[in-house]
Amino acid sequence: MTALGKLVRSTAFWLTLVYLLIFALYAAALLVYFALNTGRLITEQITETVDDVIAELTEQYTIGSWRQLTTIVENRSLRPGSSLYLVTAPSGQAIAGNVGSLAPGVIDKVGWSETVYRRLDERETAEHSALVRVTQLSGGFRLLVGRDLEERARMREVIVAAARGSVALVIVLGLAGGFFVARRVLKRFDAMTETTQRIMAGDLSGRLPVTGIGDELDRLAMNLNDMLERIEALMRGLKEVSDNIAHDLKTPLTRLRNRCEAALRSARSEAEYRDALQDMIEESDGLIRTFDALLMIARAESGHARENMTAFDAAEIVRGVAELYEPLAEEKGLALKIDAPGAAMINGNRELLSQALANLVDNAIKYARPAQAETAAQDGENTAQNGVGAARNGDAAAQMSSPEIVLAVRAEGDRVLLSVADRGPGIAEADRSRVVERFVRLDQSGLEPGSGLGLSLAAAVARLHGGALRLEDNAPGLKVVIALPRNTAA
Amino acid sequence: MTPDNSLDFAATRVQHTPMRLLIIEDDRDAADYLVKAFREVGHVADWSADGEEGLALALDGAYDVLIVDRMLPKRDGLSVITALRAQNVETPVLILSALGQVDDRVKGLRAGGDDYLPKPYSFAELLARIEVLARRRGGRGEETSYRVGDLELDRLSHSVKRGAAEIDLQPREFRLLEYLMKHAGQVVTRTMLLENVWDYHFDPQTNVIDVHISRLRSKIDKGFAQPLLHTVRGAGYMIRDGAR
Numbered sequence: 001m002t003a004l005g006k007l008v009r010s011t012a013f014w015l016t017l018v019y020l021l022i023f024a025l026y027a028a029a030l031l032v033y034f035a036l037n038t039g040r041l042i043t044e045q046i047t048e049t050v051d052d053v054i055a056e057l058t059e060q061y062t063i064g065s066w067r068q069l070t071t072i073v074e075n076r077s078l079r080p081g082s083s084l085y086l087v088t089a090p091s092g093q094a095i096a097g098n099v100g101s102l103a104p105g106v107i108d109k110v111g112w113s114e115t116v117y118r119r120l121d122e123r124e125t126a127e128h129s130a131l132v133r134v135t136q137l138s139g140g141f142r143l144l145v146g147r148d149l150e151e152r153a154r155m156r157e158v159i160v161a162a163a164r165g166s167v168a169l170v171i172v173l174g175l176a177g178g179f180f181v182a183r184r185v186l187k188r189f190d191a192m193t194e195t196t197q198r199i200m201a202g203d204l205s206g207r208l209p210v211t212g213i214g215d216e217l218d219r220l221a222m223n224l225n226d227m228l229e230r231i232e233a234l235m236r237g238l239k240e241v242s243d244n245i246a247h248d249l250k251t252p253l254t255r256l257r258n259r260c261e262a263a264l265r266s267a268r269s270e271a272e273y274r275d276a277l278q279d280m281i282e283e284s285d286g287l288i289r290t291f292d293a294l295l296m297i298a299r300a301e302s303g304h305a306r307e308n309m310t311a312f313d314a315a316e317i318v319r320g321v322a323e324l325y326e327p328l329a330e331e332k333g334l335a336l337k338i339d340a341p342g343a344a345m346i347n348g349n350r351e352l353l354s355q356a357l358a359n360l361v362d363n364a365i366k367y368a369r370p371a372q373a374e375t376a377a378q379d380g381e382n383t384a385q386n387g388v389g390a391a392r393n394g395d396a397a398a399q400m401s402s403p404e405i406v407l408a409v410r411a412e413g414d415r416v417l418l419s420v421a422d423r424g425p426g427i428a429e430a431d432r433s434r435v436v437e438r439f440v441r442l443d444q445s446g447l448e449p450g451s452g453l454g455l456s457l458a459a460a461v462a463r464l465h466g467g468a469l470r471l472e473d474n475a476p477g478l479k480v481v482i483a484l485p486r487n488t489a490a
Numbered sequence: 491m492t493p494d495n496s497l498d499f500a501a502t503r504v505q506h507t508p509m510r511l512l513i514i515e516d517d518r519d520a521a522d523y524l525v526k527a528f529r530e531v532g533h534v535a536d537w538s539a540d541g542e543e544g545l546a547l548a549l550d551g552a553y554d555v556l557i558v559d560r561m562l563p564k565r566d567g568l569s570v571i572t573a574l575r576a577q578n579v580e581t582p583v584l585i586l587s588a589l590g591q592v593d594d595r596v597k598g599l600r601a602g603g604d605d606y607l608p609k610p611y612s613f614a615e616l617l618a619r620i621e622v623l624a625r626r627r628g629g630r631g632e633e634t635s636y637r638v639g640d641l642e643l644d645r646l647s648h649s650v651k652r653g654a655a656e657i658d659l660q661p662r663e664f665r666l667l668e669y670l671m672k673h674a675g676q677v678v679t680r681t682m683l684l685e686n687v688w689d690y691h692f693d694p695q696t697n698v699i700d701v702h703i704s705r706l707r708s709k710i711d712k713g714f715a716q717p718l719l720h721t722v723r724g725a726g727y728m729i730r731d732g733a734r
Contacts, residue, residue, distance in 0.1 A: 278724065281612070287609055289693060299591055308593055323662060324688060325702040351592050355692040428687045454695065 001038045012185040016178025022202070024170050031163040038155050043131065046147045047112075050133050053083060061137055070096035071145070083147050084130055084379060090140025099144070102132075107144060110134050114149070123128040130155075188217055204232045245294065249287065262457050293453040298458040301351065309404045311347050311464075311487050315340035315409045322359045322407050329365050329405060339408040345418040345487040348465045353418075356461035357407075360420040360455035360480050364405045368424030368477065415467075416486045421479035458482065495707070495717040499725055502677055504633050509554040509624050514544030514570065516562050522558070527613050547571055553581055554624045557616075558607065560587035560598070568601040573635035573712065575602040575669060581700065584613070592691055614725035618677040636671035639718055639731035653711055662687070663706050666682025670719065670729040679726035703727055705717040 008011055034412040061069045066087070073085045077098035086097035088107060100122065116127040132146030159320065199206045202422045207228060208221040262278030322338050329336040346353075405424040410417045458480070459469040467484035494534050495696045511528060513531050513535055515521045521537045528535040536553075538544035541562040548556055548570070556574075560567040564620045571583050583604040588592065595606045604626075605619050614668040640653045648664060659667065670678055670707050680699040703719065 036564070210720065281724075289695070295591070308596070320688070320690075324694065324698055327705050328696060328698050331701055343680075349592075351691060354690060356695050358690075365696070368616065 007179065007186065008095060009180045010186050012182035013178055016182060020171060020174035020178065022166050025172060027166050027170055028163060031159055035156060035159040037164075037406070038159070039152055042155060045150075046131050047267065050083070050131070052146060054133060054135050057143055058135060058137065061141070066095075066137075066141055067467045069137075069141075069150065073097055082339065083145060084119075084132060086140045086144040087143075088144075090368045097144070102144075106132065107134060107142060108473075110136050110142075115146075117146075139289040141287055149208070152464065172415050183429055184392065185217075196220070199228065204228070204235060224252050235488050249290065252283060252287050252290070256280055256287070259283065290453065293457055296355075297453065297457050300457070300464045308349050308351075310350065311345060312350060313355075313490070314344040314484070315342075317350060317354045317357060318409050318418065320360055320405050321354055324358065325361045325365065325452045328360075328470055332365055333403075334368065335404040337404050337406045342411065344409045346416045346465070346484050347487040349461075352461045352464070356418070356458040356482065357418065358483075359458050361405065361407065363480075364420050364422040364424070364478075368403065368405060370423030411486055414486050414488065416484045418482040418484065419479055421474045421477060423474065423477040426473060426476055426478045427471055455480070493722050495711065497720045497722050497728065498657040499722055501675075502725075502728055504623050504734075505666045508622070509533045511550065511557060511620065512547055512553045513537045513540075513557045514548075514562060514567065515557070516540065517559075521688045523526075524613075524616075528617075529615060530591075541567065541570050545701055546561050548574055548581065549577060555620050556602060557620070558583055558585055558603070560589060560594075562584060569597065570627070571602045573734070579609065582625060582626065584616070584619060590683060595691060614677070615679050618679045618682065618726060621675055621676050622678070625673070634674075636668070636674065638671055638674045638729055639716065641718055643667060643670070650710070652714065657709055659706075659709060663702070663709070666702060666706055667710065667729075670727065672699065673729075675728065675730045677722050677725045677728050682726070 047437070057069060059430050060072055063257075070087055073087050073096040076082055077085050077096070082098065084099050086095070086099040086107070087095050092107075098120050100120040101120040102117050106113055106115045112131065114129060114131055116334055117130050117132075118127055129149045130146040132144055135143045135145075137143055147489050151198065159413060171307070193207050207225045209227070211220045212218065235238050251448075259276060259279050263273060263280075267273045269274055318338060318340055322336055326336045357420050405423075406419075407420045408417070408419045408421070410419075455469070461485065462469040464480045465484050469480065472479040472481060511525050511533055513521050515524070516536070518539070518576050521539070525535045525537055526592070532543055533611070536547065538547050542564040544558070545565060547553075558567040562570070563572075565589070567585060571585070574581070577734050582604045583602065584605045585598040585608050585609060586607045586609060587598065595608075598606045604623055607616060607619060634646050634653075635642065637643075642651045644650075645668065650659055650664065650667065666683065669683065669687050680697065681693075683702075684694070703721075707717075707719045711719055716731075718729050718731065720730065722728050
């Protein structure tokens, strides 16, 4: 595309052309108006003058005789730049005046008419046009007074010339201006296009140029830049998440692979092979659970589950989850208590909120075991993994001081607060925002099973419901609070 | 741990009735695996790779349970089920699908499916669910009381007795035992218990169900020579009269 071709195809250029046309038409109309008005004014002036002269001469004729009239007419006819005069006798013969010839029949018609004429003193044959008035005087005399129309014609010529000139000027200046504006705008658009092409090519750090004038193009560029900023941040977040996912899934996959290898290398009997295979199935189940949790978080974050929301009392799900986990907590030597003084209506997805809460309680049970019961409870854990019947160890732990986990529901103003508070080691302030991220596990010992996704899921569910998850100091211990919008309608 | 309250999976297969199953699934490997696995446990399974053929077979043959994948060529799984139900074919259907979210499940059940199992699944889980579905069809509906050995549960008076001894159960323990006894002699998985007794469809990270079971066991089996509530290794639980 040539530069000119590009210019001609630009919106700015076409806009200029349209404006130009409108201005030219406007200028032309203005001039036509002027011309018509001026013409009319001149004609009016002539008429007035001629009427005055005729009135004056008629008076002279009435007072005196036709001789006096002819004398005055002769005198006036001789003045330079005089009007046209003609007095005719009843026979039709000219007896005074400065008119050499007239268009035929003009003198016979009383009143106004436009005619061509020639003065007596003129040699050349050129004829001029004039506006004349013929009056019938008493006694058969006729008086003709008129004025040359040359002035009017000249005025017209001047105006037509002015019209031509100004329209030409408007067109030339308009075109030049249009070119200038179009080129300037085009240049800025070109700069924007170039940047967007660079961004599309993969350089997300590119930003559109902003001139600082603050015009609409600047505002557009600034908005697009903000948008790019957001996209870049999201992409960075996404990349971090997928890097983390890839990294964290590698660990269990490596474990799985190692077990396969170990079984191939050292298993001797069928029973040993069976055990190894059983281990591998458990390991893959763990992976599947991790994937399920990731999908769940993605689903919650995309807002899909909003369709299945109903109004219910948050205390119901708290009781449900507490009932599910109570035996487990007891086995671990923990007391699970519910603090739900009144109804707290919310609008939500029961299943997802139950799952979020279950994750929090599960975490609390895992990490909030009493310091003194540590060993006993760990034994309990090991036995529980082997099957059932860990109750004895649990009982032993329960006989020591029994720290509590409190599940609370409170309706406060326009919020409903669901909280799970434990008396465990808690989480240092600095780590609190980090643990909500996917796969972050502060306990790196690997003693506790889990994907490190529980808090992330709970946080995603809270966001899905228009709420938020925050971690607080339970002094001592950790308090996880899910704040949800309260359903006041129900 | 009482030595004989734990069962090998094979030991649960002694008294089963063979079933005729239809698998509508477009993935050949997955279908082959299922057909083979079902044959090994004594069931007969036919396989159809697309929705149209599957629907024709299901309308025609007398199957005990249909296993239907959701995404199928020619006609999708849900529409197969809707068509079957429209023709008054009430064969129980288990939907097998990679779409495992709560709302997918709800959609599947609304279309007329009887159960929903997300992929990937364990065969033990699938088998347990299918056998429960087939049994339900066999006419064993809701009864007012269940009896296994000397254990008796009365649904009307909400009472449980083992021999002459009255057993005091919490409401949830009662429902747990009720579900197990309703499916006496059948393997019941942890997920099935979580879904049917607690109405939760998510996976609690820790095996909370095991603790509930061990509590229940301590109430109904403790102090009795013959354990009734068994753990089936690699599958779940089963309540049955060990003496038979």
